[in-house]
Amino acid sequence: MDNDSDILLVRRLKQGDERAFNQIVNRYQQRLYYLALRMVNDHEDAADISQEAFVKAYEGLSKFHENSSLYTWLYRIVINSAINHQRKKRLWAFLHLEDMKSLSGSPSGSPDKVLERNELADAVDKAIQELPEKQKAIFVLRYYENLSHREIAEIVGRSVGAVKASYFHAVNKLRKALARFVE
Amino acid sequence: MRCSQARRLFIDFCEGELSGDLLNRLKSHLDACPRCRQQLRSLQRTLAVLREVEPAPAPPGFWEHYLVEVRRKIDAKNRSRWLSRLVPSLGAAAAAILLVFLLLTGRQKEQNPLSVSWSTEQESIGYVAYLGTSVAESVDVVQVLGEKLLSSDEIASMESLYCPSEQMTEQITQIAEEMRLAYEAYYNPQKGGE
Ligand SMILES: [Zn+2]
Numbered sequence: 001m002d003n004d005s006d007i008l009l010v011r012r013l014k015q016g017d018e019r020a021f022n023q024i025v026n027r028y029q030q031r032l033y034y035l036a037l038r039m040v041n042d043h044e045d046a047a048d049i050s051q052e053a054f055v056k057a058y059e060g061l062s063k064f065h066e067n068s069s070l071y072t073w074l075y076r077i078v079i080n081s082a083i084n085h086q087r088k089k090r091l092w093a094f095l096h097l098e099d100m101k102s103l104s105g106s107p108s109g110s111p112d113k114v115l116e117r118n119e120l121a122d123a124v125d126k127a128i129q130e131l132p133e134k135q136k137a138i139f140v141l142r143y144y145e146n147l148s149h150r151e152i153a154e155i156v157g158r159s160v161g162a163v164k165a166s167y168f169h170a171v172n173k174l175r176k177a178l179a180r181f182v183e
Numbered sequence: 184m185r186c187s188q189a190r191r192l193f194i195d196f197c198e199g200e201l202s203g204d205l206l207n208r209l210k211s212h213l214d215a216c217p218r219c220r221q222q223l224r225s226l227q228r229t230l231a232v233l234r235e236v237e238p239a240p241a242p243p244g245f246w247e248h249y250l251v252e253v254r255r256k257i258d259a260k261n262r263s264r265w266l267s268r269l270v271p272s273l274g275a276a277a278a279a280i281l282l283v284f285l286l287l288t289g290r291q292k293e294q295n296p297l298s299v300s301w302s303t304e305q306e307s308i309g310y311v312a313y314l315g316t317s318v319a320e321s322v323d324v325v326q327v328l329g330e331k332l333l334s335s336d337e338i339a340s341m342e343s344l345y346c347p348s349e350q351m352t353e354q355i356t357q358i359a360e361e362m363r364l365a366y367e368a369y370y371n372p373q374k375g376g377e
Contacts (some may be wrong), residue, residue: 022250030250037238047245047252054253055260124236143233168194175229182228 006070014061028071031145032078038140039082039133041125049085052078068154074143076155083133083142120181127177131170138163139170189219193226203231 004012004023037046056119057064064073092177123127128136137156140146142163149167153160175182185269189212195201213220 025250025253029246033241033249034238043239044240047241051253051256054255058257060229097320109300120232121236124233143230156237168191171229174233175226178229178232179225181232182225183202 007066010061010064010066010070014063016060022057024057024070028074029054031071032074035075035140036082038128038144039136040085041080041129045085049081052081056081059157072147072151072155075145075147078142079137083137086133105163123178123181125135127174131173134158135166135173138166139174142167157168184208186212186216189213189216193223196223197227197230267370289351 006024006027009020009024009027013024029050032050035048038051040046053074055134057074058170064070103183115116128139131139134156138152139160141152141155142149147155149160149163153163156163157165189209192201192205192209196206199207213223
């Protein structure tokens, strides 16, 4: 039963089978969470964004068309929420003249978590966080999620050419940001 | 092939997407150009490093409760629809004022409850418009405001208002009406009198 295709699960859910929704959550929870985590670099926010994406999917199911795939739809919800979240956070930090460093994710969480993750990991997180939001999304979807340029174009609402160009710029920025670790 | 052309092909090259003539031309450029070789190497190492660093694992117990948490959020949203139902009868402005009121009475302020730093008229109107678009979204705003203006206990009492009893809904409707009058008096003092 766990092998039902996404489309079948969506059909079952539309017919009122709530277990199908649980299966969708189980199938995609890790991917959505880690996608959000790469985008916002904060556990609590990533948990919230990914869970809210399922809530939105649940509520918006009638708007889902079977000619697009479930995961690109879910990814799009997460990416849009993550981008909005970062903008809101930036605006809020700006209004309150807060330390902008918290946005680029200086080591957060419990002290032992900070100890576990080394300097390189922090530099990677920071470098990714400093990319412009859409560029970051494109990089994460391509590099970590292995999506095709066309799928990414669909998710972020840009042309395939623009996606390729953004990815190129993102990788070059990361190369420069991480130069001292790789040269 | 020029260096700039060669460098534009690096990513496709790393992803194994180059073939035929283009691949051969890139290879012969690399053979002849130490600077491009060096840059390609640094790109490959960057990509390797990015792959190597795993995201921090989620805390223990997180995945076990994930689905329950999603379900809880769906239920909470369904419950918060009571407020959406309230909006058409009160108007978005009154609903917004209600929220502002709820925020501020929690603080037991001596001064006029509307005279906090962000409640200049424009900001209030902007805030009202924002809340007017979607009450569900306003929950986010309230939480953000809450983090800045209220203690955690006060936030908790705010949150409990999102799933109130029927009796509470009635009380809130009444408070909202009072607030609407107070709001009008505040912004049109000559009309409202002393
Ligand atoms: Zn060259």
